[in-house]
Amino acid sequence: MFNALVVDKDDDGKTHAAVKELSLDDLPHAEVTVAVEYSTVNYKDGLCIGPGGGLVRNYPHVPGIDFAGTVEASDDDRYKPGDKVVLTGWRVGEAHWGGYSQKARVKADWLVPLPKGLDTRQAMAVGTAGLTSMLSVMALEDHGLEPGHGPVLVTGAAGGVGSVAVALLASLGHEVAAVTGRPEQEAYLRDLGATQIVAREELTEVTRKPLESELWAGCVDAVAGAMLGRVLKQMKYGTSVAAVGLAGGAAIEGALITPFILRGVNLLGIDSVMQPFANRQRAWERIARDLPMDKLEAMVQPATLSDLPKLGGDILKGQVKGRVVVDLNA
Ligand code: NDP
Numbered sequence: 001m002f003n004a005l006v007v008d009k010d011d012d013g014k015t016h017a018a019v020k021e022l023s024l025d026d027l028p029h030a031e032v033t034v035a036v037e038y039s040t041v042n043y044k045d046g047l048c049i050g051p052g053g054g055l056v057r058n059y060p061h062v063p064g065i066d067f068a069g070t071v072e073a074s075d076d077d078r079y080k081p082g083d084k085v086v087l088t089g090w091r092v093g094e095a096h097w098g099g100y101s102q103k104a105r106v107k108a109d110w111l112v113p114l115p116k117g118l119d120t121r122q123a124m125a126v127g128t129a130g131l132t133s134m135l136s137v138m139a140l141e142d143h144g145l146e147p148g149h150g151p152v153l154v155t156g157a158a159g160g161v162g163s164v165a166v167a168l169l170a171s172l173g174h175e176v177a178a179v180t181g182r183p184e185q186e187a188y189l190r191d192l193g194a195t196q197i198v199a200r201e202e203l204t205e206v207t208r209k210p211l212e213s214e215l216w217a218g219c220v221d222a223v224a225g226a227m228l229g230r231v232l233k234q235m236k237y238g239t240s241v242a243a244v245g246l247a248g249g250a251a252i253e254g255a256l257i258t259p260f261i262l263r264g265v266n267l268l269g270i271d272s273v274m275q276p277f278a279n280r281q282r283a284w285e286r287i288a289r290d291l292p293m294d295k296l297e298a299m300v301q302p303a304t305l306s307d308l309p310k311l312g313g314d315i316l317k318g319q320v321k322g323r324v325v326v327d328l329n330a
Contacts (some may be wrong), residue, residue: 003207003328004101007049009059017049017063017309025189027105031076034085034106038124041303041311041324042160042248045062048094049312063312064326065126066091067099068120076108084114085089086128086284088128091171100308102328112280117288120260125296126287129160130168132272133285134219134291136161137168138240139268140218143240147173150217150236151196154178155203155227156247156318158185162300163322165220167295168287177216179203179227185321192295203230204248210258225249226279232259232267240266247318299323304330 007017015207024033046054048063057261071083078169092098097105106313114123137145145152152169155179156162169176170193178189181200189197202228205260219241221227225248231241233254259265275283299322303311307326314320 004062005049005064005304005308007056007059007061007063015043015051015059016323017312019305022101023182024103026207027103031074031108032079032085032106032111033069033072033073034069034087034104035072036067036102036104036328037100037120038069038328039067039326040127040129041199041308041315041320041326042066042128043245043315045093045312046312046316049309057095062097062101063093064099064101065094066124068114068123070120071102074108078108079111082118085111086112086120086123087116088131088280089174089275091273094286100305100326105289112277112284115285118284121325121327122293122296123284125163125300125323126291127160127323128272129323130164130291131280131283132244132270133161133165133168134287135261135272135275135279136165136220137172138242138283138286139242139270140220140240143268144238144264145218145240148205149239151175151177151215153198153216153219153231154194155219155231156205156245157189157194157308158221159222159247159318160320160323161220161222161244162292163192163299164296166194167299168291169220170194171292171295174218179223179257181318184232188298188321191298193255194258200227203227205230206253208255209233211262214263220244220300223248224252228252229254229256232256232265235259235263235265238264240267240268242270246268301324302327302330
């Protein structure tokens with residue numbers, strides 16, 4: 001028997017989450033059984049712990065969109081017992097039972113061997129949010145971003161995606177401007193490597209101007225909404241925005257077409273969920289190489305399975321700082 005956070009739905013449609021004992025027979029069928037060591041709390045986990053918002057297909061459900069651990073049993077030649085693995089995406093924790101469980105059973109295709117230089121806890125301090133930041137930086141580099149081009153903007157900077165993006169870009173030698181709605185997090189963001197702090201209000205006011213002064217050499221945007229509308233107008237000529245999330249809303253407002261036509265700005269959509277194996281492996285190897293582990297440690301807030309119902313609500317309110325790492329054996 002082992003413990004898991006199980007979310008179930010009442011007859012009246014209300015969801016409730018509780019730590020329960022399960023057996024291996026309860027797990028879904030798939031090739032690889034993993035003893036999960038760490039998982040994390042992402043925005044989608046907040047949705048899945050609560051009413052689901054269409055993400056959860058069937059109840060009862062075990063959320064947790066990412067995890068790292070050790071293979072316990074495998075019907076696939078690529079993995080053997082004792083291998084250290086990491087999983088992100090593929091709708092695990094949404095359509096398939098996920099990482100808020102001491103054991104998980106998943107398809108071999110969804111796993112990545114843990115790269116040298118990262119342990120399972122560090123891999124989850126990075127997690128889906130950090131992998132997405134790495135994929136964003138790689139996309140910006142593929143579109144020409146290099147250190148020395150000017151400040152790179154990171155929105156939602158004190159959140160999970162933002163914190164890793166700030167640390168990663170700074171360690172790669174970029175000047176980093178961090179946008180936050182939490183002025184009290186300035187010291188935290190400067191410690192991660194931000195050289196400039198931009199108040200959220202400066203970028204959420206909608207203006208009718210078709211373009212503004214060219215300020216940013218690149219952007220990792222976790223917020224969208226009004227902020228993305230403003231940021232697009234402030235991008236330097238020929239630069240790119242990696243759009244990752246919509247913590248600030250799905251609608252982009254303002255005179256939108258001008259940055260694309262008159263400044264050749266690129267809007268790159270980044271999705272970590274369906275990334276093919278080769279991309280995920282390349283991104284994890286670069287994380288192990290490029291992300292300073294002392295900065296990663298500064299982002300971590302530890303948690304246990306029983307903390308998750310509250311943390312799921314906190315992340316939806318934008319109140320979580322950095323990365324929450326759930327220790328499945330605590
Ligand atoms: P977090 O909640 O950790 O961070 C989001 C941050 O956005 C907050 O900390 C806050 O930063 C800022 N924010 C929140 N609400 C608003 C608002 N109304 N207006 C402006 N800023 C706001 O979430 P994550 O970093 O984990 O995820 C961020 C987004 O990225 C989510 O939409 C998530 O679903 C998405 N995502 C997408 C992935 C992909 O593959 N494309 C993968 C992972 C996440 P501050 O307090 O500093 O202002």
